[in-house]
Amino acid sequence: MAPVTNGRVLFAAIPTGFPVPGETLVYDTTETIDLENVPLHGGFLVKVLVLSVDPYLRGLLRPADVPSYMPAFTLGAPIVSAGISVVLRSELADVPVGSYITGYSHYHDIITAHKEYFVAQSLGGAARLRVLERDPRLPLSVYIGVAGMPGETAYMAWKEFSKAKKGEVVFVTTGAGPVGSMVIQIAKNEGLKVIASAGSEDKVQFMRDIGADVAFNYKTTDVRDVLKREGPIDIYWDNVGGDTLDAAMEHSNNFGRFIECGQITGYSTGVEPMKNPMLIVSKSLTLSGFLVNNLRPKYTDAFRAEVVPKLADGTYKYTEDITRGLEKVGEVLLGVLKGRNTGKAVVVVADE
Amino acid sequence: MAPVTNGRVLFAAIPTGFPVPGETLVYDTTETIDLENVPLHGGFLVKVLVLSVDPYLRGLLRPADVPSYMPAFTLGAPIVSAGISVVLRSELADVPVGSYITGYSHYHDIITAHKEYFVAQSLGGAARLRVLERDPRLPLSVYIGVAGMPGETAYMAWKEFSKAKKGEVVFVTTGAGPVGSMVIQIAKNEGLKVIASAGSEDKVQFMRDIGADVAFNYKTTDVRDVLKREGPIDIYWDNVGGDTLDAAMEHSNNFGRFIECGQITGYSTGVEPMKNPMLIVSKSLTLSGFLVNNLRPKYTDAFRAEVVPKLADGTYKYTEDITRGLEKVGEVLLGVLKGRNTGKAVVVVADE
Structure with missing residues (x-):
């Protein structure tokens, strides 16, 4: 199969106030990827399905030398956020093809890249990627929202x-x-x-x-x-x-x-x-x-036991504001910062 | 014995910035008291020995209708603060003559009045007065300071x-x-x-x-x-x-x-x-x-066990800035607010 376009959302310019779609974040289609042959080096290839767009991302669109609790995004590189992807190919025994992968950390520079496809080397580590344990009653997007x-x-x-x-x-x-x-x-x-x-x-x-x-x-x-x-x-x-x-x-x-x-x-x-x-x-x-992150060791088990079932059976309610297409991330972020979204802002990059 | 002057420090005017000695707080000598015959109504008569002057007092020199965490002082009446007095006469079995009395509460309007003498009705209650358990190695004034x-x-x-x-x-x-x-x-x-x-x-x-x-x-x-x-x-x-x-x-x-x-x-x-x-x-x-006040139930025993002995044996050090005379309270308060005191500000009203 021939290489396909690997669309990316690049941090192209540092905004002074609100980010400007198409200037601050630019959707780029110059990269291609050969899904069958890209080397995995012992890791795994994923297709990104859903991405979370949250207000805190604004704080990362800053000069690299301005310190804060999370490192700034790298100018010219894809941004990252919470997201869920599906495994297309794998050389890791504990990452089966077809499993869903999500990330955890706000301290590190990979959660889920704003790309259509990417190769990850391992679970855990700096990337903090993990295989998602999914309640089949909940849609995937809920795992970057109220179940995430x-x-x-x-x-x-x-x-x-x-x-x-x-x-x-x-x-x-x-x-x-x-x-x-x-x-x-x-x-x-x-x-x-x-x-x-x-x-x-x-x-x-x-x-x-x-x-x-x-x-x-x-x-x-x-x-x-x-x-x-x-x-x-x-x-x-x-x-x-x-x-x-x-x-x-x-x-x-x-x-x-x-x-x-x-x-x-x-x-x-x-x-x-x-x-x-x-x-x-x-x-x-x-x-x-x-x-x-600092509260997870103490409360993760209780969250899964108390909250996820109440979401799955409809006791706890939620709304989502779903936008289709990786190219829309810049607009969605501006909307979130201006309070225009009605419900958790989700960008669907590809269907399951 | 004839009545004696009962000097008082009165809240005479609401300050706009720093309190003005002689205007905000006025030393008044118009009241007299007959120490032998003043009726106790079942309570006890004390002579005030030492008074504490602290920055928070400034916050109480305000109009009565401005809410805060402690009630304002009453215009025209003596101010109150932490202090220690000695019992001259008593009709209460648990308050022997010669015992030292101190107060506790910041919520209520009597701790120790800025008067030379006053009559109190009871221990505890609104006044929160109690008999001081004193380590004989420590001077009284330390009990309104580092031991208080x-x-x-x-x-x-x-x-x-x-x-x-x-x-x-x-x-x-x-x-x-x-x-x-x-x-x-x-x-x-x-x-x-x-x-x-x-x-x-x-x-x-x-x-x-x-x-x-x-x-x-x-x-x-x-x-x-x-x-x-x-x-x-x-x-x-x-x-x-x-x-x-x-x-x-x-x-x-x-x-x-x-x-x-x-x-x-x-x-x-x-x-x-x-x-x-x-x-x-x-x-x-x-x-x-x-x-x-809210921490005392949890820590009073530990404080007495850990801190007071270290003060008495000289492990923990302290300084006091002692001024003699009830008439000096206004000046001492201004000094405290301007940071002029070197050590805990104490006014000695009378000797033991």
């Missing part, structure tokens, strides 16, 4: 940091996203009152459907009005930072727990200061940043 | 939040004060590298004397230069907030623990924002505010 890293983030950080007690009040931001929607459902399952925000009426409706007691559109409703009426809060799930974090601090009870999962408002437009850090002292607040 | 609330604050919050490991690096602010100096000594005792800051050369020398590996004067040395050279840090003991907190966040390792004990820079001159709260997320930092 975002779901793990919600469940594991909630278990570790929330110290939730029945009857307490939690405020969840980006409550229609894969992390926030899982937090809402876990909190309701534990008997809390849930206040949740998102940026469209569709999302507000979805948050109500999954059990939020109070759901509001932060673009049309003042967060302080809501928290004044429905709070004070005991737990804040922060995905946004900025002025919403200030408002949550102002309307927190003493001993509030702030789970600092993300601060999306700062990713593209610059960090906003925290107006009154004295409240950490005066209200005895705890603010906890974390990386889900 | 400030020492408990250092020890208990360190045990609860530091997650310290031998060889880690801690940065301690106000390292010459009663809290900071105890943190330095506890951290050295546990095998950490200690960086400590204070605001005078005398204080820098004292921090070196008690074991700080790196001690510097923040008024003459740039904190970022020091942290760049001697860090990054794993633990930050925050007594100051403001730009120093920002610098500590910038120079923290991932998974840094920030013990938010106080933010003195904001107490009189207004709160400074935290410049980059995104670092909480990107470095997986934990920031913990706390009230020592």
Whole structure:
């Protein structure tokens, strides 16, 4: 068989604000691959099926000499993210042809490459690739969503940091996203009152459907009005930072727990200061940043036992916003950063 | 015996910035008390011996309708703080004449009144007064310092939040004060590298004397230069907030623990924002505010067993800055807020 095009999404230019589709990320078709003959050197060849597009990717589109918790993407090279691929050829006994491969690590530079095909040398190691144990009732894409890293983030950080007690009040931001929607459902399952925000009426409706007691559109409703009426809060799930974090601090009870999962408002437009850090002292607040990787050893078994079955049987609900075609990654990322997606953003590169 | 003057320190006016001695706090001699005949109503009469003057008092010199974690002082009434008094007369069996009385709570409005004499109705309750168990090797004033609330604050919050490991690096602010100096000594005792800051050369020398590996004067040395050279840090003991907190966040390792004990820079001159709260997320930092009252049930026995003997035998060192005379409280408070004291600020009201 002749070589085929191996489409790639390249990091072509460092953006100054929001990434620009076609400039920041460029879809490139100059590489080809001979699927039958490409040497595996003891490894395996995969075809990429689904890719996850998440806000944190913006932070990696930066100059290589700016330090952060994850290394920057390499200019000119394909970006990487969470994803799932299927094995086409293999020279490794524990990676059978037809098995699904997914990645784990945010610290290393290969999770799943934004290419149609790639060769990996091994499981584990720097690539942290592993064979996916799949519940046949769940579509593959859910494993990069609520059954994967975002779901793990919600469940594991909630278990570790929330110290939730029945009857307490939690405020969840980006409550229609894969992390926030899982937090809402876990909190309701534990008997809390849930206040949740998102940026469209569709999302507000979805948050109500999954059990939020109070759901509001932060673009049309003042967060302080809501928290004044429905709070004070005991737990804040922060995905946004900025002025919403200030408002949550102002309307927190003493001993509030702030789970600092993300601060999306700062990713593209610059960090906003925290107006009154004295409240950490005066209200005895705890603010906890974390990386889900560090929580996995403690909570992976519980996640698989408690959460995955509830997803498979429909107890826990989720939405996906699926876009077809690797060439759309740049647009999808911009959409995610601007809050345009309704549900977990997934790019389908190829069918199973 | 004729009635005697009962001097009092009254909260006379709400300050806008730093309190003004003689205006904010006024020493008043218009009240008299008949020590032999004042009715006890089943309680006890005490003579105040020593009073503690601490930065947090500034926060209580505010309008009554401004909420905070402690109620405001009452305009026109005596202020209260930690202190120790001796019992002159008693109608309570468990409060013998000659015993020493101290207070506990920051939530309630009586600890020890800034008066020469007062009558209390009971131990415990709202007043949280208790009979002091005193190690005879320690002077009374130490029980409002390193053997009292400030020492408990250092020890208990360190045990609860530091997650310290031998060889880690801690940065301690106000390292010459009663809290900071105890943190330095506890951290050295546990095998950490200690960086400590204070605001005078005398204080820098004292921090070196008690074991700080790196001690510097923040008024003459740039904190970022020091942290760049001697860090990054794993633990930050925050007594100051403001730009120093920002610098500590910038120079923290991932998974840094920030013990938010106080933010003195904001107490009189207004709160400074935290410049980059995104670092909480990107470095997986934990920031913990706390009230020592909530840690006492867990750690009081350990504090008495581990810390008090080390103070009594001279292993742990401390300094006191003693001022004689109740009429000096206003000046002493201003000095504390401006960092002029060298050692724990104590006002001696009367001799034992």
